[in-house]
Amino acid sequence: MNVIPNSIEGRDARFHMHPYTNARDLQEKGALIMERGDGIHVYDGTGKEYIEAMAGLWCTALGFSEQRLVDAAIKQMQQLPYYHTFSGRGHGPAGELAEKLVGMAPVPMSKAFFTNSGSEANDTIVKMLWYRANAMGQPERKKIISRLRGYHGITTVAASMTGLPMNHNSFSLPLPGFLHTGSPHYWRDCQEGETEEAFVARRAAELEEMILAEGPETIAAFIGEPVLGAGGVVVPPKGYWQAIQAVLDKYEILLIADEVICGFGRTGKMFGTETFGMRPDIMTLSKQITSAYQPFSAILINDRVFEPIADESNRLGAFGHGFTGGGHPVGAAVALENLRIIEEEGLVEHAAKVGAYMQAGLAKLTSHPLVGEHRGVGLIAGLELVTDKAAKKALDKPGALGAAASTNLLELGVVSRAMGDTLGFCPPLIITEAQVDTLLGRVATALDQTQKQLGL
The missing domain is CATH 3.40.640.10 (Type I PLP-dependent aspartate aminotransferase-like (Major domain))
Structure with missing residues (x-):
């Protein structure tokens, strides 16, 4: 579906060449435009809230609204x-x-x-x-x-x-x-x-x-x-x-x-x-x-x-x-x-404590039929997705499974990153255990949705 030419997304797609992006795909679909941030969350032009589970590009340790x-x-x-x-x-x-x-x-x-x-x-x-x-x-x-x-x-x-x-x-x-x-x-x-x-x-x-x-x-x-x-x-x-x-x-x-x-x-x-x-x-x-x-x-x-x-x-x-x-x-x-x-604020120690909590929660998801491996330390983690655990294989097209799960996760209000068939997680260091619980719940739902869509 083509974007509306005079919308923010349309003007962006017309004039802006994005890094790490399929240029033709962008022209057709436009970009997801974020307008503001608060803590671990970012908000698009419709006001939809997302957990920024990649801290932008692995970087916003203090989240998106640190006044100092x-x-x-x-x-x-x-x-x-x-x-x-x-x-x-x-x-x-x-x-x-x-x-x-x-x-x-x-x-x-x-x-x-x-x-x-x-x-x-x-x-x-x-x-x-x-x-x-x-x-x-x-x-x-x-x-x-x-x-x-x-x-x-x-x-x-x-x-x-x-x-x-x-x-x-x-x-x-x-x-x-x-x-x-x-x-x-x-x-x-x-x-x-x-x-x-x-x-x-x-x-x-x-x-x-x-x-x-x-x-x-x-x-x-x-x-x-x-x-x-x-x-x-x-x-x-x-x-x-x-x-x-x-x-x-x-x-x-x-x-x-x-x-x-x-x-x-x-x-x-x-x-x-x-x-x-x-x-x-x-x-x-x-x-x-x-x-x-x-x-x-x-x-x-x-x-x-x-x-x-x-x-x-x-x-x-x-x-x-x-x-x-x-x-x-x-x-x-x-x-x-x-x-x-x-x-x-002791955020290094906080990252170790809350990171261990996040890793334990992600590790439990290895029981899901689509998860081949969980790996991580502190507040950085990955879930490698497969359709065949024994063979450690995903779909025929490399990265297709990761992209499908990442898209579902985005719809649920979580920004992750598909690196091939690995879903990456790297939330701001300020994330709390309660926010981790919300993140984990949405990840589990996205995996279920992906499995259902693929008929697996």
């Missing part, structure tokens, strides 16, 4: 609405935030560098690593290893590290020098009769084989999300990160922890790095750093990374990289206030 963040932005806009950090310039909020982030890092870090998004941050990290390799007289050490189903952004370099076909197909990506090893998804990728311990050992061995085949001297770093997000909310098996870290240490390869989704309480700890015992040299931070009230991201690097870069900038006269809006004073001020609220 609005006030922080207004105050900074009135005092200093913009300044940059190029050529040794700076401003108070960026300096204060850098000190705050380095101080709260779960492993020793030395410096913070500010960008505007997770994609920009990961793109910048690669440039830093190439710069560092040249500074160290190791110009061949430029390759980056990531994982299948990992997500690290959509700029050309970040998308090359991403391990999802949608981000490569017809873009002529990935670029040379970006390698992908296997995902940590035991349920989906294990061999027959293979234990989790054996699976972890196999993944570590596969990584080592790749490193040796490419030449350890050519590998700059390994990048990974503590929990795979857009790849289907995949929680690694016990001991996975320790096994991967041992291989990287053996060949003196740096570890980048992409904390864009996991950081600032999502996993029930301040950082996913803590949850899984990682020891990264570099951390990528974004999304919940400002609850997405302002575009903002940060890179944390340790001295092992910083010192060669600093020496090379001294030799050349400058580190020739940066963004006009990087470290924006309004974004930095909002980030500082956001972190204060997270700490003052």
Whole structure:
């Protein structure tokens, strides 16, 4: 059914090209336009209320109506609405935030560098690593290893590290020098009769084989999300990160922890790095750093990374990289206030407690005929849908089952996200147990509706 041309939806479809969207489908159907938010809810133009069970795009930790963040932005806009950090310039909020982030890092870090998004941050990290390799007289050490189903952004370099076909197909990506090893998804990728311990050992061995085949001297770093997000909310098996870290240490390869989704309480700890015992040299931070009230991201690097870069900038006269809006004073001020609220209100501990409640409720849904696996930690989770539990298979068209369930869930007033045939859940950290109960009830109803529609 075509949209009404002069409606908001119609004008949007006429003039606005959306990301991650079928452009022809949008022209025909229009977009779902949200008009306001309150707490964990958003409301469309008809006034219909939705639980935003994905926190927008994994990001609105404090929900959609935190007045203190609005006030922080207004105050900074009135005092200093913009300044940059190029050529040794700076401003108070960026300096204060850098000190705050380095101080709260779960492993020793030395410096913070500010960008505007997770994609920009990961793109910048690669440039830093190439710069560092040249500074160290190791110009061949430029390759980056990531994982299948990992997500690290959509700029050309970040998308090359991403391990999802949608981000490569017809873009002529990935670029040379970006390698992908296997995902940590035991349920989906294990061999027959293979234990989790054996699976972890196999993944570590596969990584080592790749490193040796490419030449350890050519590998700059390994990048990974503590929990795979857009790849289907995949929680690694016990001991996975320790096994991967041992291989990287053996060949003196740096570890980048992409904390864009996991950081600032999502996993029930301040950082996913803590949850899984990682020891990264570099951390990528974004999304919940400002609850997405302002575009903002940060890179944390340790001295092992910083010192060669600093020496090379001294030799050349400058580190020739940066963004006009990087470290924006309004974004930095909002980030500082956001972190204060997270700490003052104990939202990390809250996420652990309410997250355990949500995980227990979702786990019960594995008895449903359409649910093959539940996985999650803290306030991030996924339900992988199947039509054949024994074969771990869904419908013939990949993603069709997830899309059908997600559509039904939206009609019931829950915004989820279908990642293939996995329904993702990542509600704001402020969600209560009572609100989780409402969410779980609607999920169960949507599954029943989907099963009935498919005649299963």
